[in-house]
Amino acid sequence: SGDLLLVGDLMRSLCLVSYKSMESALEETARNCSPRWMTACEIIHADSFLGAESNYNLFNVEKETASVGGEERQRLMENGSYYLGEMVNVFRRGQLVSACVESVTIPISHSILYGTVEGSIGIVLQLDKPFFQFFTAVEKAVASRVYNCLRNEHREYRSVSNEKTTVTKFGFIDGDLVESVLDLPRSEAIEILHGIQLPGDNHNKNPEEVLKLIEEMSRMH
Structure with missing residues (x-):
């Protein structure tokens, strides 16, 4: 560069x-x-x-x-x-x-x-920071309700290990996990996303709007 x-x-x-x-x-x-x-x-x-x-x-x-x-x-x-x-x-x-x-x-x-x-x-x-914080909150909410096929907790599964240490992942968001909420029945997805505030708006916690942002992210790939 x-x-x-x-x-x-x-x-x-x-x-x-x-x-x-x-x-x-x-x-x-x-x-x-x-x-x-x-x-x-x-x-x-x-x-x-x-x-x-x-x-x-x-x-x-x-x-x-x-x-x-x-x-x-x-x-x-x-x-x-x-x-x-x-x-x-x-x-x-x-x-x-x-x-x-x-x-x-x-x-x-x-x-x-x-x-x-x-x-x-x-x-x-x-x-950017507001959207990183937003999708981190979504990731945490989904991880508390959705398990992978191994039945491992998400935090444990994505932890970073080497020959000496194991540390919790940070600075990254698991896009596959976030978008997995789109495969759930809509009523269940809305329930999981309830209470998550939209980026840049401390008062708007509409789960329908949260779901729209996740859908928008999924269309980017």
């Missing part, structure tokens, strides 16, 4: 390098210090980056400037992690639907497609 390159090291996570045209050289400008066996990576924008690793997890890092020994150094700090359950081996900027059916209500700033070695194609969409 411009003069920036995102590098996924097989064993050392992500680093960001910039091209110095005068010296015809690459210079490392930021690094994520968590060891990971990387399988794919992509630049979201100049300060935010998406990665996938061999434990079937997705993660997001953002640039952060820190003072180390009196020097200003940039680090790539983890801003989200999520157990996908499949190994991603490619990211590409793009969409799964044509521009004519894009959402006019839900603002999407970046759209990144991914492919997995199992043959799946998926999409990661970046939401």
Whole structure:
């Protein structure tokens, strides 16, 4: 992206390098210090980056400037992690639907497609804060009532594990779970979504309007 390159090291996570045209050289400008066996990576924008690793997890890092020994150094700090359950081996900027059916209500700033070695194609969409909080509330409500085929709790299933630790997923929303409410009888879906406030409106908690936003999101892929 411009003069920036995102590098996924097989064993050392992500680093960001910039091209110095005068010296015809690459210079490392930021690094994520968590060891990971990387399988794919992509630049979201100049300060935010998406990665996938061999434990079937997705993660997001953002640039952060820190003072180390009196020097200003940039680090790539983890801003989200999520157990996908499949190994991603490619990211590409793009969409799964044509521009004519894009959402006019839900603002999407970046759209990144991914492919997995199992043959799946998926999409990661970046939401602004009000809509992220809204869909997080929907996810929590649906997870309290809907179980997967293994009868595992959603929080446990999407937890991120590696050789040393297991942490609860954060910074990501499970779109499959959110949209699963559309497969339920409408009366049951309305009951689950009751009490969820619409983004940017602290007083509107109409479950019918909540359901419309979920339907709109489902049409984006």
